[in-house]
Amino acid sequence: MCARCLEISRRSLLVGGGAAAAALHTGVASARVRPQDMVPLVGPGYRPTERDEIGLWQLMERAEEEIAGSNLLIQDPKLTGYLRDLIGTVGGPAAKDFRIYLARIPEFNAMMFPSGFAVVFSGLLLRMRNEAQLAGVIAHESGHFLRRHMIRSWRDQKRKSDLFSIGAMLAGIGGAGAGVYLGDYVQLAQLGTILSLFQYSRAMEAEADAMGAKLIAETGYPPIEMANIWEQLIGEENASARYRGKHRHKGGLFDTHPSEGSRMVDLRADAAEITVPGKPYDNKRGHYLDMINSIRPTLLDDQVKLNDPGASEYLIQTLAQDGWDGLLRFYEGEVWRLRNRPGDEPRAAQSYAAAVAYPDAPADAWRWHGIALMKQGRATEAKAAFARYLTMKPDAPDAAWVRQMAG
Amino acid sequence: MNRISKLGLAASALALGACSSVGSEGVGYSAYSAVPVKRVTVGDGSMVVSAPRPWNRHRPIFFEDIRQVEDWTLNGPILDGISFVTGLKDGKSLIRQRRTANQQVPVFRSNMTPPEVAAMIESLYRVRGGSVDFRTLSLQPRPFLGANGFQLDYEHLDDDELWRRGRAVGAVIDGKLYLVLLDAARSHYWDATLPDYEALVASAELRRA
Numbered sequence: 093m094c095a096r097c098l099e100i101s102r103r104s105l106l107v108g109g110g111a112a113a114a115a116l117h118t119g120v121a122s123a124r125v126r127p128q129d130m131v132p133l134v135g136p137g138y139r140p141t142e143r144d145e146i147g148l149w150q151l152m153e154r155a156e157e158e159i160a161g162s163n164l165l166i167q168d169p170k171l172t173g174y175l176r177d178l179i180g181t182v183g184g185p186a187a188k189d190f191r192i193y194l195a196r197i198p199e200f201n202a203m204m205f206p207s208g209f210a211v212v213f214s215g216l217l218l219r220m221r222n223e224a225q226l227a228g229v230i231a232h233e234s235g236h237f238l239r240r241h242m243i244r245s246w247r248d249q250k251r252k253s254d255l256f257s258i259g260a261m262l263a264g265i266g267g268a269g270a271g272v273y274l275g276d277y278v279q280l281a282q283l284g285t286i287l288s289l290f291q292y293s294r295a296m297e298a299e300a301d302a303m304g305a306k307l308i309a310e311t312g313y314p315p316i317e318m319a320n321i322w323e324q325l326i327g328e329e330n331a332s333a334r335y336r337g338k339h340r341h342k343g344g345l346f347d348t349h350p351s352e353g354s355r356m357v358d359l360r361a362d363a364a365e366i367t368v369p370g371k372p373y374d375n376k377r378g379h380y381l382d383m384i385n386s387i388r389p390t391l392l393d394d395q396v397k398l399n400d401p402g403a404s405e406y407l408i409q410t411l412a413q414d415g416w417d418g419l420l421r422f423y424e425g426e427v428w429r430l431r432n433r434p435g436d437e438p439r440a441a442q443s444y445a446a447a448v449a450y451p452d453a454p455a456d457a458w459r460w461h462g463i464a465l466m467k468q469g470r471a472t473e474a475k476a477a478f479a480r481y482l483t484m485k486p487d488a489p490d491a492a493w494v495r496q497m498a499g
Numbered sequence: 500m501n502r503i504s505k506l507g508l509a510a511s512a513l514a515l516g517a518c519s520s521v522g523s524e525g526v527g528y529s530a531y532s533a534v535p536v537k538r539v540t541v542g543d544g545s546m547v548v549s550a551p552r553p554w555n556r557h558r559p560i561f562f563e564d565i566r567q568v569e570d571w572t573l574n575g576p577i578l579d580g581i582s583f584v585t586g587l588k589d590g591k592s593l594i595r596q597r598r599t600a601n602q603q604v605p606v607f608r609s610n611m612t613p614p615e616v617a618a619m620i621e622s623l624y625r626v627r628g629g630s631v632d633f634r635t636l637s638l639q640p641r642p643f644l645g646a647n648g649f650q651l652d653y654e655h656l657d658d659d660e661l662w663r664r665g666r667a668v669g670a671v672i673d674g675k676l677y678l679v680l681l682d683a684a685r686s687h688y689w690d691a692t693l694p695d696y697e698a699l700v701a702s703a704e705l706r707r708a
Contacts, residue, residue, distance in 0.1 A: 163660050164631055196631045336599045397618075397625050398602040429615075430605045430622060463612055490638035493613055493649065
């Protein structure tokens with residue numbers, strides 16, 4: 093028996109919670125919700141007053157404590173401060189009450205928990221092309237809180253199934269309150285179970301989309317970027333599935349799975365409706381790149397090394413629409429090298445050669461360029477590339493091996 | 500690929516466990532068998548090693564394990580593990596995987612250089628081991644099985660929030676990959692198992708057919 097099968101790690105809590113509860117990916121409305129109809133249902137400093145919601149918040153405080161202490165979080169103060177400022181700008185009336193955490197997980201996701209804290213996955217930062225897109229996702233998540241979706245969905249779920257009751261939840265809290273230590277596994281499993289109770293309906297997703305579009309437009313971001321996010325997500329999922337010879341799952345009328353296509357159409361309509369002619373909108377791409385610049389190589393690294401060539405290549409091509417640079421060319425080469433099909437070796441070699449022509453080529457691009465040249469029998473050029481690598485990264489972990497090659 | 504394969508293995512192990520409970524009392528099924536302190540063959544039988552003390556060998560599970568890969572542990576796969584790769588052929592991967600899986604462990608190629616083998620190992624951890632952070636500590640030349648090999652040292656943070664440390668000593672011989680790999684929790688278990696690992700690497704020999 094494998095102990096880890098019983099384990100609910102924080103990541104699976106996050107991922108599980110994300111899939112079931114927070115759901116960038118779930119649901120779409122059958123009828124479009126108009127942004128101007130989206131009025132926040134909570135004001136600043138909101139606290140629950142009803143018994144079930146108070147219990148829920150107490151559980152979420154424990155969940156937040158666990159997540160805040162996780163070593164999977166990225167603690168870079170510049171980045172976390174940036175996210176805090178962003179949710180503080182597009183978070184509507186609750187903007188100053190939200191907390192936001194950045195987890196190092198290379199997936200496209202973000203989630204809002206019922207007590208007003210959000211978790212953003214690092215994979216999201218890689219995929220967003222500008223600040224308006226990131227603000228759009230954060231505003232969408234804020235929309236779930238502002239429209240009280242968690243408690244509403246929880247109450248709906250409860251009516252439909254009698255599997256869990258407030259009593260069971262409160263008993264859990266009582267147990268902890270009485271000093272009964274159940275162990276991390278049990279506590280986290282319990283939290284995971286409770287999180288899985290929140291399943292946003294399609295109507296709720298549509299509300300969050302409309303609310304999000306409204307929030308970012310009010311802040312001066314072009315609302316069309318909300319639709320562009322979904323276009324990019326659909327494109328990436330299609331590319332990944334197509335590459336492995338599969339069809340991407342398509343949501344239907346009776347399907348609870350997403351149907352991002354119709355969601356995108358609705359978001360385009362929202363954008364057209366709320367864009368004020370003559371008003372200046374700014375997607376703040378330059379500011380966004382400044383903010384994530386220090387972590388961008390790590391984000392690309394985390395994605396490309398998963399060896400999902402369809403998705404990675406799509407992502408790189410999407411990011412390159414704003415211009416190629418040494419970093420993107422290098423990671424394009426990495427996609428081919430890891431894919432390693434016949435013909436990929438020369439393809440990767442071309443990308444490395446192209447990458448090192450850019451002034452911002454990372455040191456690793458020189459190393460792989462050197463290895464590619466060595467394999468082609470171009471020893472002198474390979475040595476020069478290795479020498480350049482060692483100059484840029486004198487304490488490289490593989491310096492001993494590279495020196496032997498360059499020797 | 501000890502810890503990495505155990506998630507996949509769990510289902511099979513569970514099923515076999517259930518079967519064994521039907522049998523006579525007292526004859527339980529264990530996924531492990533003891534490794535005696537003497538020269539033993541590992542993997543597909545082409546490598547011989549001597550363990551300095553008894554370890555536990557994971558029984559191969561049909562359809563899940565690669566014949567050229569054998570996993571050992573001392574304190575359980577979550578805490579420590581040694582894997583032997585005995586002659587992985589060109590075009591094969593270190594772990595069995597579905598052709599349609601979006602994320603795949605890269606396949607081995609006969610012409611791979613040590614950095615390429617190292618990158619393959621890194622992707623194994625990221626794709627199948629749940630590693631969210633993987634740091635190469637060093638990659639250096641090291642003779643292995645009488646060939647020009649390499650030693651890769653690394654550490655990784657996994658989704659169970661534990662930092663683990665690993666070392667892989669390997670070489671490509673006649674176009675096939677031979678590797679002995681230690682992976683253990685960074686605190687305590689790494690130090691506790693490294694001497695055994697080094698003794699195993701030093702004792703490793705190819706078995707002549």
